[in-house]
Amino acid sequence: MVEIQSYLILSAITFIIGVVGVLARRNAIIVFMSIELMLNSVNLTLVAFSAYLGDTTGQMLVFFVMTVAAAEAAVGLAIVIALFRNKQTVNIDDINILKW
Amino acid sequence: MNNYLTDFWQATPIVSLAIFALLTLIVDAAGKDKPVLSYWMSLIGIVVAAGFSVASLGASTPLFNTMLAQGGYSSYCNLIFLGSAFLCIVLSRNYLERLQYHRGEFYVLIILATVGMMLMAAALDLMIIFLGIELMSICLYVLAGFIRKKEKANESSLKYFLLGAFATGFLLYGIALIYGTAGTTNLALIGKSFPQLSHNSLFMIGAGMLIVAFSFKVAAVPFHMWAPDVYEGSPTTISAFMSTGAKAAAFAVFVSVFIRTFDIGGTKLSDVLAIIAAVSMIVGNVTAIAQNNLKRMLAYSSIAHAGYMLSGIAAGNIEGETGILFYLSAYVFMNIGAFGIISWMEQQDDKKLTFDDYAGLSSQHPAVAALMAIFMFSLAGIPPFAGFFGKYYVFLAAVKAGMTWLAIIGVLTSLISVYYYLRLVVLMYFRDGQASIEEKVSAPAMAAISCAALFLIVLGLYPSLVVDIAKGFFKI
Numbered sequence: 001m002v003e004i005q006s007y008l009i010l011s012a013i014t015f016i017i018g019v020v021g022v023l024a025r026r027n028a029i030i031v032f033m034s035i036e037l038m039l040n041s042v043n044l045t046l047v048a049f050s051a052y053l054g055d056t057t058g059q060m061l062v063f064f065v066m067t068v069a070a071a072e073a074a075v076g077l078a079i080v081i082a083l084f085r086n087k088q089t090v091n092i093d094d095i096n097i098l099k100w
Numbered sequence: 101m102n103n104y105l106t107d108f109w110q111a112t113p114i115v116s117l118a119i120f121a122l123l124t125l126i127v128d129a130a131g132k133d134k135p136v137l138s139y140w141m142s143l144i145g146i147v148v149a150a151g152f153s154v155a156s157l158g159a160s161t162p163l164f165n166t167m168l169a170q171g172g173y174s175s176y177c178n179l180i181f182l183g184s185a186f187l188c189i190v191l192s193r194n195y196l197e198r199l200q201y202h203r204g205e206f207y208v209l210i211i212l213a214t215v216g217m218m219l220m221a222a223a224l225d226l227m228i229i230f231l232g233i234e235l236m237s238i239c240l241y242v243l244a245g246f247i248r249k250k251e252k253a254n255e256s257s258l259k260y261f262l263l264g265a266f267a268t269g270f271l272l273y274g275i276a277l278i279y280g281t282a283g284t285t286n287l288a289l290i291g292k293s294f295p296q297l298s299h300n301s302l303f304m305i306g307a308g309m310l311i312v313a314f315s316f317k318v319a320a321v322p323f324h325m326w327a328p329d330v331y332e333g334s335p336t337t338i339s340a341f342m343s344t345g346a347k348a349a350a351f352a353v354f355v356s357v358f359i360r361t362f363d364i365g366g367t368k369l370s371d372v373l374a375i376i377a378a379v380s381m382i383v384g385n386v387t388a389i390a391q392n393n394l395k396r397m398l399a400y401s402s403i404a405h406a407g408y409m410l411s412g413i414a415a416g417n418i419e420g421e422t423g424i425l426f427y428l429s430a431y432v433f434m435n436i437g438a439f440g441i442i443s444w445m446e447q448q449d450d451k452k453l454t455f456d457d458y459a460g461l462s463s464q465h466p467a468v469a470a471l472m473a474i475f476m477f478s479l480a481g482i483p484p485f486a487g488f489f490g491k492y493y494v495f496l497a498a499v500k501a502g503m504t505w506l507a508i509i510g511v512l513t514s515l516i517s518v519y520y521y522l523r524l525v526v527l528m529y530f531r532d533g534q535a536s537i538e539e540k541v542s543a544p545a546m547a548a549i550s551c552a553a554l555f556l557i558v559l560g561l562y563p564s565l566v567v568d569i570a571k572g573f574f575k576i
Contacts, residue, residue: 038272042272061227068234072238072268075241082254086251
């Protein structure tokens with residue numbers, strides 16, 4: 001039996017890796033992958049709590065998170081493609097007509 | 101055992117609007133190039149949903165195993181969102197035709213975003229808040245980049261998307277931590293155990309993450325970076341929708357989580373929110389002075405308005421709640437009015453968006469200039485317009501909660517804001533210039549904007565109309 005602390009620490013670490021990825025990487029696709037990493041670390045937290053509490057709400061929420069993340073990915077990639085068609089780049093530093 | 105089918109019959113505003121959204125989508129997909137049909141269907145859907153909301157203004161009942169609240173507070177918020185969506189749709193038709201981007205799905209997305217907002221206001225569970233926020237945000241990401249061939253629009257929608265999804269990560273982590281410490285996602289149950297939970301550091305981290313995510317949605321400093329860029333790059337009518345409807349929905353959630361559930365008055369969370377409010381007011385108003393593009397100016401002004409309203413949340417008392425509801429009712433109409441007039445003036449390729457383009461507008465189009473002046477006076481908070489009482493109520497709430505310093509900052513920064521709002525009025529009335537609207541403004545758009553202005557004056561003269569209704573929601 002693995003203690004709940006281990007799961008929480010693991011998911012906190014992956015969440016922080018995701019946050020750092022969003023802030024540090026310059027490629028829009030990689031930034032987006034980092035965001036997905038954040039969402040998945042949340043899923044891990046939810047499942048861990050759900051098992052610990054013996055309550056199914058957390059697992060239900062995980063399904064919602066996965067569905068929403070899929071919808072978000074569809075829209076996000078479409079936006080990246082629309083941008084790429086106009087600018088031939090997905091580098092965030094080159095996307096600077098508007099002041100960031 | 102509950103019968104969920106009867107719950108569907110009771111949640112009429114949300115269900116009817118969702119059905120209209122899907123019907124509009126089907127009709128739009130079946131008929132070729134008839135966006136006008138979608139336009140009318142979405143307007144009818146909004147009117148129907150508004151009718152159901154008015155009918156259920158009285159009492160509030162929990163539905164779907166206390167997932168959603170139907171009626172009362174949520175119905176009132178629905179009316180604010182529906183008003184914003186209605187005005188946005190009426191204004192968009194001409195605007196999109198001019199840009200040659202008139203498509204039926206535009207209206208469907210607006211309606212679906214409105215359904216998301218209504219879910220946010222009705223939520224009694226953190227899960228529904230999450231779903232509502234996402235439904236609204238995903239539609240808005242698409243709408244922000246709707247003018248697909250324009251680089252600025254692509255850029256604004258990418259920025260909005262990346263930062264919005266980033267904020268979603270924080271929202272979810274906050275929900276997960278609250279769920280883990282409280283053992284439930286139900287707001288009422290969390291509220292009951294809040295006094296013990298507020299000593300649990302993991303729970304407080306979770307609550308802090310919710311503050312981050314919601315502050316992002318209302319565009320409060322330091323999570324406001326996206327707002328000026330996104331409002332500038334998006335279609336003007338969508339900027340209007342985002343700065344009114346989306347912001348109002350985020351505030352509705354703020355009120356239902358932080359005041360109605362946590363009852364934060366006097367806790368550490370309220371201090372954090374007070375600081376965010378103060379910084380938003382200062383940064384928003386000071387930066388707005390330096391702007392020359394009107395859409396950017398309104399973006400910074402909307403950051404400042406988020407600060408004013410947050411002082412009501414930080415106060416955390418009943419005056420704060422009613423003050424925010426009143427403020428939102430006024431703010432939605434004055435801001436959408438200002439953006440609407442900008443959308444009439446705007447020309448292809450983002451021309452005619454600066455202050456100087458408005459010089460001498462009053463001699464060419466006296467009615468339009470007068471309407472713009474009303475919106476600017478109201479935004480500046482000059483009586484007798486509704487904006488004044490909005491500020492008055494939230495600052496009064498802050499004083500009653502013992503945060504006099506916050507109210508003083510609010511009043512001082514409002515004085516700063518008078519400068520940039522009145523600058524536009526001075527340009528329109530006292531400078532000679534060639535300002536003109538080349539295409540004729542359509543009658544429905546003119547009527548809608550005039551109604552918004554009339555509403556502001558009525559609300560400013562009889563603020564008790566709204567305050568009495570709002571007070572009824574918060575009596576315990």
